[in-house]
Amino acid sequence: MAPIRLAIVGLGKIARDQHLGAIEATDGIELVAVASRHARLDGVACFHEIGDLLDSDVEIDAVSLCTPPQGRFSQAKAALDAGKHVMLEKPPGATLSEVYALEALARRKGLTLFSTWHSRAAAAVEPARALLAKRKIRSVAVEWKEDVRHWHPGQAWIWEPGGLGVFDPGINALSIVTRILPEEFHLTRSELTFPANRAAPIAASLVFETDGGVPVSAEFDWRQTGPQTWDIRVETDEGSVVLTHGGSRLFVNGESVIVEEDKEYRNLYRDFVALVMKGAIDTDFSPLVHVADAFMLGRRIQTAAFED
């Protein structure tokens, strides 16, 4: 079968840091075009807007959207309307209503829509899920603390409504927890800390419980300098199950079980190729549902202005 002819829309930091290399390393898919307002890429057809690309005679089968979530709906809709499969960076959109609409549209058109969660593709996630399915869980504690200045230098959109602030990394943790726990959970308390000069939170303190009553806590903070923390600690009746380094390392009862280099985006593109081959959809929006809940139920705390 001929490889999937892919276009990337949005050639920013995440596309260059992760997508280009992962596409290159994945069988069954090849990059043939880019749509970017400011950037160009040698060796492929370049356009300013997805509309120009779709109107052109460059033939593509699929698009991968790497633009910020605000405004992504119209790009995804244009691609689906034109009969193209769509892969969405996380978060899949700026609102739940729009991502539900995209899912319905993809189903009507018989196209693949893949709402990706790159942290779910980390090495320790599926082993942790298998392990936890066999244990009785007592508590879950998430600590996701990083330095926004290091990871999101000058990304103004992330502080705007729809950019989600500290939930941009925090949703990665939620994408892992929603995958590894055998039960659903829901929020019971949310405190959101906003810099005085920003529309999005810089920290969040969340309390959930599973439908069966197990406590789940999450602390997200963007003000951590020095060592960074992306840990999920699950206490069970047979000891602890701990994911660190964003899900790439697994410790069971204190013992290191998995240490793997990052292959998240290669796994995502491998999965996208498989979904397109099968004509399937993969749209679990539950991490974004939890984020929307955190805003709706959130108590606001104001803190000092933040400058990049």
Add this chain to the structure above:
Amino acid sequence: MAPIRLAIVGLGKIARDQHLGAIEATDGIELVAVASRHARLDGVACFHEIGDLLDSDVEIDAVSLCTPPQGRFSQAKAALDAGKHVMLEKPPGATLSEVYALEALARRKGLTLFSTWHSRAAAAVEPARALLAKRKIRSVAVEWKEDVRHWHPGQAWIWEPGGLGVFDPGINALSIVTRILPEEFHLTRSELTFPANRAAPIAASLVFETDGGVPVSAEFDWRQTGPQTWDIRVETDEGSVVLTHGGSRLFVNGESVIVEEDKEYRNLYRDFVALVMKGAIDTDFSPLVHVADAFMLGRRIQTAAFED
């Protein structure tokens, strides 16, 4: 068939103003018990908590939850776990995750779960829906402005996280719009005005568009004294379709077509009886999805402190 034996949980303002009379006026259902922390009702079994009621030898088939949305999940779950049908006041819960979980639980147990939207039961809603299905819609403008001091005197919960503030009435408008428009819509801009001393907004200015690109605007405000406004104006290719008075009056091209007294809650209990008879579920959470989106995408504006 014997009437459904119903318990009301939460005997506050909405239960007394609306539910008791509507149950009395509806065939096929009778009130046999009440659970309320502070209030009692003559002629029926009274309990402090739903747990006491479910543990007692008072036999019930269904519960109607009239408590504030925060904390309603555990009540609804207890009722469903005990095999009782459940009717939820609006909003159906404090988070989306919890109402999705309740829906899944009701399906697993084969019980009726009815997420009510009383404004959808207003007289003009179904006629407007039928009319709009045949017209081309150009724009929709919602104006929902009322005096919180008159309608929610001393209701502290409504200003707390999960109480939704001005979205408590605003969600009524959204429940009508999601019903009468033939297309889905999604939020593109949200401005939320918070009193300096409150955790919930006192006003909201929202811009949506339908999946087909029709503009939908909504202005919610709780600071309106004098005449109150609960209007939805739809401009179409064949003139205007206007619902006023919360959906009880309909004007088509300026001409009054429907004027009806309020029967919303009688319609809801009639529908609940029918759902229980059929063993069916009615859970359209889309109005709450739009509210969650409005918080997630909301830009905050601070205004003067509000005192009751």
